[in-house]
Amino acid sequence: MKALRPIGLPTGLPTGLVTGSCFAVVLGIAFGAATASAKPVGPRLYCAHYDDTPACRGAVVSCAQCHTAAPDLNAYGIEIASALTGPYEDVLPEALTAVEGNDADGDGLSNLEELILGTRPGDATSFFVPPPAPSGNTNPRFTVGSYDAAFAFRRMSIAYCGRSPSYDEANAFASAADQSQALHDALDVCLASDFWTTDALPRLADKRIRPLGAIGVGGVIPLADFAWDYRLFVHALTGDRDARDLLRADYHIDVDGNVVDGVIAGDGDQQVGGQPLVVDKRAGMITTQWFLMIHTMFSELPRTTAAQAYRAYLGQDIARSEGLLPVDGEPKDIDNKGVDDQETCIYCHATLDPLSYAFAGYNGIGGSGGNGAFDNGRPSWTPSAVESSLLDVPLQNVADRGVVDWADVAADSPQFRQTIATMFMTHALGRAPRPDELDELQNLADRLVDDGYRASALLHRLVDSDAFGVP
Amino acid sequence: MIRPSCLFVVALVAVIGGIGPGCTACTDPVAAEGEGEGEGEGEGEGEEPPPPFAISTKNAVAWKRHHAVERDLMDGLALQKGELCNELGLYSCVDFVHTVPLGGNDPFVKSQYEPLAAPTVTTSVALERLVLSACVARVDKDVAGPAVVFTALSLGASPVTDVEADATAVILGRRLLQRDLEDSELAHLRDLTDDGEGNAVSARDYAVLACLTVGTMAETIFY
Numbered sequence: 001m002k003a004l005r006p007i008g009l010p011t012g013l014p015t016g017l018v019t020g021s022c023f024a025v026v027l028g029i030a031f032g033a034a035t036a037s038a039k040p041v042g043p044r045l046y047c048a049h050y051d052d053t054p055a056c057r058g059a060v061v062s063c064a065q066c067h068t069a070a071p072d073l074n075a076y077g078i079e080i081a082s083a084l085t086g087p088y089e090d091v092l093p094e095a096l097t098a099v100e101g102n103d104a105d106g107d108g109l110s111n112l113e114e115l116i117l118g119t120r121p122g123d124a125t126s127f128f129v130p131p132p133a134p135s136g137n138t139n140p141r142f143t144v145g146s147y148d149a150a151f152a153f154r155r156m157s158i159a160y161c162g163r164s165p166s167y168d169e170a171n172a173f174a175s176a177a178d179q180s181q182a183l184h185d186a187l188d189v190c191l192a193s194d195f196w197t198t199d200a201l202p203r204l205a206d207k208r209i210r211p212l213g214a215i216g217v218g219g220v221i222p223l224a225d226f227a228w229d230y231r232l233f234v235h236a237l238t239g240d241r242d243a244r245d246l247l248r249a250d251y252h253i254d255v256d257g258n259v260v261d262g263v264i265a266g267d268g269d270q271q272v273g274g275q276p277l278v279v280d281k282r283a284g285m286i287t288t289q290w291f292l293m294i295h296t297m298f299s300e301l302p303r304t305t306a307a308q309a310y311r312a313y314l315g316q317d318i319a320r321s322e323g324l325l326p327v328d329g330e331p332k333d334i335d336n337k338g339v340d341d342q343e344t345c346i347y348c349h350a351t352l353d354p355l356s357y358a359f360a361g362y363n364g365i366g367g368s369g370g371n372g373a374f375d376n377g378r379p380s381w382t383p384s385a386v387e388s389s390l391l392d393v394p395l396q397n398v399a400d401r402g403v404v405d406w407a408d409v410a411a412d413s414p415q416f417r418q419t420i421a422t423m424f425m426t427h428a429l430g431r432a433p434r435p436d437e438l439d440e441l442q443n444l445a446d447r448l449v450d451d452g453y454r455a456s457a458l459l460h461r462l463v464d465s466d467a468f469g470v471p
Numbered sequence: 472m473i474r475p476s477c478l479f480v481v482a483l484v485a486v487i488g489g490i491g492p493g494c495t496a497c498t499d500p501v502a503a504e505g506e507g508e509g510e511g512e513g514e515g516e517g518e519e520p521p522p523p524f525a526i527s528t529k530n531a532v533a534w535k536r537h538h539a540v541e542r543d544l545m546d547g548l549a550l551q552k553g554e555l556c557n558e559l560g561l562y563s564c565v566d567f568v569h570t571v572p573l574g575g576n577d578p579f580v581k582s583q584y585e586p587l588a589a590p591t592v593t594t595s596v597a598l599e600r601l602v603l604s605a606c607v608a609r610v611d612k613d614v615a616g617p618a619v620v621f622t623a624l625s626l627g628a629s630p631v632t633d634v635e636a637d638a639t640a641v642i643l644g645r646r647l648l649q650r651d652l653e654d655s656e657l658a659h660l661r662d663l664t665d666d667g668e669g670n671a672v673s674a675r676d677y678a679v680l681a682c683l684t685v686g687t688m689a690e691t692i693f694y
Contacts, residue, residue: 155533210582
């Protein structure tokens, strides 16, 4: 279980007073008038109790586990609320246990069964029934129900070479003395193919880079060049490289594939198309000129930038109430945007704002040094007035270090491993992993550490998995 | 000549229903819906009996996306990228016009950062357009000679014999589906030598029809 950070919520809830929608206030923001210290503590407490369930593996459970739209509760949340017998923080684990045998959403699976499967116990449309074992005579073409090397070979070829194996290749594979070796040899060839490096991998980067041709180099109003981003993404996830370079690279990749360090000149006062950061302010994909320009734009506190980094590389989408780990005393509303005015803002900003402080020293569009430059004149507030935090780890001296420490914490987190494994598994299967495949997904994420975070090693493990190779 | 309505029915049946046991490892819901439609429109064979062998219960076929389909057509029909479908002779069907229904996405202009999760109602139409274009291109090249794919046919002659039809079907199965066709599939394709009204189709038209039918079977885009 992860040690919880003290958050200073009021205690002393009278037993029996919390029911139904009233619990929403309790669950989300404690009692009484909303203040800057009120925040959703449920996800952190929940994952401390159920740390080995799919919703908490490499993630912080989404508010949607108990809420329809916070603070409104779903059926599971209402059951938990009804089971509370004392102060929320003290008795939530007991309440969670008390309702494990119930079936809150009436889908035929108990709450505990759903937690173990990774489906949502408060949503009747979210359930999983394992497929029955295939029955009947031997299938002439597939080994249904168990690992089929020929099926895996075909899937591998389409996924990583971008084509089906030819008739002759399929026959040669079928007669190979060691099909496993043949599969992995072929995978190595595919992972070096133009399809993988110039087509499939860049498409996995799209939603992380979020290019926009009109303001890219060559566009109508060029502001930055996202080609740098695509090259770094592919570089970090090919060869025997460490995938953590997605977040920790202090270099760039030029058009010829060479590693280049330091400032790269661009055009005009805003250095458009270049890379304005010195090495010690670089942090992989989240400090390229494009990433900072497109997300920060004119913001003094780059919340969108931090949220996209959190979403793209740690799999936590704050807009979907994911990854909420509120920091005590937040949000401070340091830039006077009114994010501490309403409970519904506080829910997310108690997590989001501390994530964002580390990005505040970087320009978006304009500013001294050009688009995406580190500007000592930013931000307007005193650095000591805020405390930066990521995944419950306080970050020191972000005014000087920028997001370098943010990226280090992120790169070594289970959230990053889970995100990388999920990205590749989803691509390979053409769909999200299902509940009976989550153990294999977890294994892929965990083994990244042993494999030096090499994407190639993960993919070699993936093609051996039942999720990949069982038709 | 091939009547357009005939082409459409053949392609529709082939795309979403498959012919014969073309997808023996899956019970894909998309394919399952299509089977009913195809039979209702003209095949008249009633509900198919359950397969005489074990089938997958995972219901998890994957969608082969645009570039893999394109590459398979190029490899299978020995065509270059530029010889595949170009609308108005200018715009690539795969890279531009029909990218989305064929499973791709356009991040740079349309800000579409992820492809569709599942095929749309226009996927089968776009696939038919792509495959038909490729088949016509290959047949035209083979007519001009030397033949590369339709080597078992006398493309200037009519009618097509069963032997020629079977030999052509075997070639197409190996080139486009990377496998040997089942006897039942060969029989279906043999039917294409007749226009349905007792008239023999030309060798050239048979070549296009057989190519389109094999090239739009469910396993062309699901695996």
